[in-house]
Amino acid sequence: MTSPSPAAMPARTVLITGAARRLGREMALHLARSGWQVAVHCHNSLAEAEQTARDCHAINGLEHRVLRTDLNDESATRALLSQAVALFGQVDAVVNNASLFEHDAADSFSYERMVQHLRSNTGAPIVLAQALHAHACARQAPAGAAVVVNLLDQKLWNPNPDFLSYTLSKAALEAANTLLAQALAPHVRVVGVAPGLTLTSHMLSQDKFEQLHQLSPLGRSSTPQDVAATVRFALDNASITGTTLLVDGGQHLRRFERDFSLM
Numbered sequence: 001m002t003s004p005s006p007a008a009m010p011a012r013t014v015l016i017t018g019a020a021r022r023l024g025r026e027m028a029l030h031l032a033r034s035g036w037q038v039a040v041h042c043h044n045s046l047a048e049a050e051q052t053a054r055d056c057h058a059i060n061g062l063e064h065r066v067l068r069t070d071l072n073d074e075s076a077t078r079a080l081l082s083q084a085v086a087l088f089g090q091v092d093a094v095v096n097n098a099s100l101f102e103h104d105a106a107d108s109f110s111y112e113r114m115v116q117h118l119r120s121n122t123g124a125p126i127v128l129a130q131a132l133h134a135h136a137c138a139r140q141a142p143a144g145a146a147v148v149v150n151l152l153d154q155k156l157w158n159p160n161p162d163f164l165s166y167t168l169s170k171a172a173l174e175a176a177n178t179l180l181a182q183a184l185a186p187h188v189r190v191v192g193v194a195p196g197l198t199l200t201s202h203m204l205s206q207d208k209f210e211q212l213h214q215l216s217p218l219g220r221s222s223t224p225q226d227v228a229a230t231v232r233f234a235l236d237n238a239s240i241t242g243t244t245l246l247v248d249g250g251q252h253l254r255r256f257e258r259d260f261s262l263m
């Protein structure tokens, strides 16, 4: 029996959360260039998400669809993967990219702020991994064929006290990255990708961002293209699970007293 030619094989489908803008959009375009079909998840940025889906279509001619969900809402998040399966027939991977990034610190911490970050940044990625595992088992996917990529942050390896609730939510996700890799094998691989300072925020001027971007042993932190290429590598490499790839020009090797946004 001969195996099907690559042209005859169905495209693999990836659900990328928060893919309307910024790093998520870059990942969508990068994966479309590699022949993936993308479920472009968004929350508020619907018009940008539709543009991302159109741009993916212009790249590889496949149908890319937009799914809108508030990841704070557990039942809506639980329904998200099955909505993608209904649209595409199957889903091969989830990239947990969407993230809340609101400032707090030890003096302004509250249960409310912490829970808000934990819901979208930790709970939603776990629920989506759980759903991908159930889907992979139901369709008897080969071992390691289904993949979850969790976007983390170099600051977990180089902590500072700013963005306390955000950092706690990503630290919990980093722990979940290991626990899920153990629990969901052999059906699902689980891989972390931890960028350094990659895109500016509303708290940084462009000049300041460019200056901070150079503060690393390699003289440059990560670019959106570096991060997207690492996500693709994690999706393609069948032997990686339960670990994290830091993509930060070595920023985690340097001590920073404050978050970049406040430097």
Ligand SMILES: NC(=O)c1ccc[n+]([C@@H]2O[C@H](COP(=O)([O-])OP(=O)(O)OC[C@H]3O[C@@H](n4cnc5c(N)ncnc54)[C@H](OP(=O)(O)O)[C@@H]3O)[C@@H](O)[C@H]2O)c1
Pocket (backbone or CB within 6 Å): 017, 018, 019, 020, 021, 022, 023, 024, 041, 042, 043, 044, 045, 046, 069, 070, 071, 072, 096, 097, 098, 099, 100, 101, 120, 151, 152, 153, 154, 194, 195, 196, 197, 198, 199, 200
């Ligand atoms: N940017 C960096 O330099 C950097 C550095 C280190 C780590 N990272 C990590 O890389 C990832 C992407 O970074 P980014 O800067 O591109 O992210 P971002 O712009 O801060 O957020 C990405 C998207 O997350 C979505 N989102 C937030 N809360 C949501 C909710 N409750 N429900 C649904 N979607 C929600 C938003 O979608 P809508 O716009 O549709 O509402 C937003 O566009 C994040 O996980 C971040 O922690 C980024």
